[in-house]
Amino acid sequence: MRFASLLACMSAALVPMPAIVHAIDLTGTPTTIVASRGGATVTLADIDAFAGKIPPEKRAGFFLSPARIENTIDGLLLTKQLAAEARATGLDKDPAVARQMELAADEALALARRQQFEHSIQVPDMSKLAQEEYLAHKDKYVQxxxxxxxxxxxxxxxxxxxxxxxxxxxxxxxxxxxxxxxxxxxxxxxxxxxxxxxxxxxxxxxxxxxxxxxxxxxxxxxxxxxxxxxxxxxxxxxxxxxxxxxEPDTMPTFAQVKDQIVRELSTAYVAKTNQAHTTDLSNMNLDLNAELVRSLQSRYLPAKADTKAQ
Incomplete structure (x- = not known):
């Protein structure tokens, strides 16, 4: 059964509805079942994990749409149903599939580490630098x-x-x-x-x-x-x-644009620190198997058809 009544149930946006509130927690603590179908279940933890991949500034807006909520739940259920079929047929034991699962896990961990590192960055007080920026580039802030x-x-x-x-x-x-x-x-x-x-x-x-x-x-x-x-x-x-x-152009005072400049400088500081971290990782000693690297140029070429008479 699809979500025949979900949109209708959610359309009364102005009607207060009881809600279970959980902070975004990727440890899977919330186990409240949101939907189930064909033996597959989607919990709040699953939706929290999905939401964790959406940029924080866009997350709330994404879930304001009943249609996007429906598509998200439907997609998660379908993924779980297909995954259950794959396990039942032993696909998870296939070496090639197992390596793809490992790669997917690495990608998820890498994203989580990027977010963790970014949140750990301590941005210094940008007030003095903001004033210097304002004085040096006043034209930039002309309204x-x-x-x-x-x-x-x-x-x-x-x-x-x-x-x-x-x-x-x-x-x-x-x-x-x-x-x-x-x-x-x-x-x-x-x-x-x-x-x-x-x-x-x-x-x-x-x-x-x-x-x-x-x-x-x-x-x-x-x-x-x-x-x-x-x-x-x-x-x-x-x-x-x-x-x-x-209308004449106006020059705002530093006090009027200080918060804007501080935000811009803080964002740039975080981006620069992030870039320095990934650059340090990329600059670590690299050992390459040159022969195997060269072989990649032909490894995935389509096999030539056998034109010899049988």
Whole structure:
């Protein structure tokens, strides 16, 4: 039987439900059975072990979804059912399978050791270093003011580059002659499909996470409302941009960004310490069987078909 009623049972998210709460514990202490099927059982310890493989910052969100919970339990049950069949047929005694099981165990232990080592790292007080970082790289922490523009895109997918550039220059001249006609020019000429909904208007147009860097660079000449840019070339084609509004950039105080900088420096410290640890392990004396290493180049080639007449 599949989870026919699980989603319905969990859909009443606002209804308080009794719960058994366990901390993530990979020792297998929680033995409460969550589900069983065909002789296989999934316990809270099994789900905790599965959850331990999800990054901590994503773990809670993962289990907010009833569908993901259902798929997780179903997948764990299926794995246990197939594993039981494998043991019943003696597959666990097969030398090749046994080695794969050993490799899987090593991979799980290696992951657990990585996590254990990371949790053991003592991050020093980063306050002084954070202030030095702030003073040395103030530009990095400038809060960019919101820039709102209208734009016209002349694409190159249906015309030659030369024709697109010539049309863009002609539109620029019309816009400069009559900035108030810009909206009409958007409707008449722009190849940007989003104009159907935004009519060429772009909010937060200087946001590097959203817009092409060449487009953002083209905003630099726009200082006051109704300013028209020269033709701006990007990977999408040629743009003519009109400034609607520009809020000034602001420089936050160190106190306002201290926590952010400390977090960034702490994350970098942990990553660097982790990397140093794995580098130390990789730099230990290495003994290689050169002949066997060379043999790997041909070890897994497909066998040649026997073309001799039988």
């Amino acid at each position: 960019r003011g919101n820039v709102v523009v209208e734009h016209i895109l002349v694409g190159t997918s249906t015309r030659s580059d030369a024709d697109a550039m010539a049309l863009a220059r002609d539109i620029e001249a019309k816009a400069r002659a009559n900035p108030g006609s810009f909206e009409a020019l958007v409707e008449q000429y722009s190849d940007d499909p989003s104009k159907v909904s935004n009519h060429g208007k772009l909010e937060d147009a200087a946001n590097p996470a959203t817009y092409d860097p060449d487009f953002i660079a083209g905003l630099s000449s726009l200082r006051k409302p109704n300013d028209i840019s020269p033709v701006v070339a990007t990977r999408y084609g040629y743009h003519i941009i009109k400034l609607l509004s520009r």
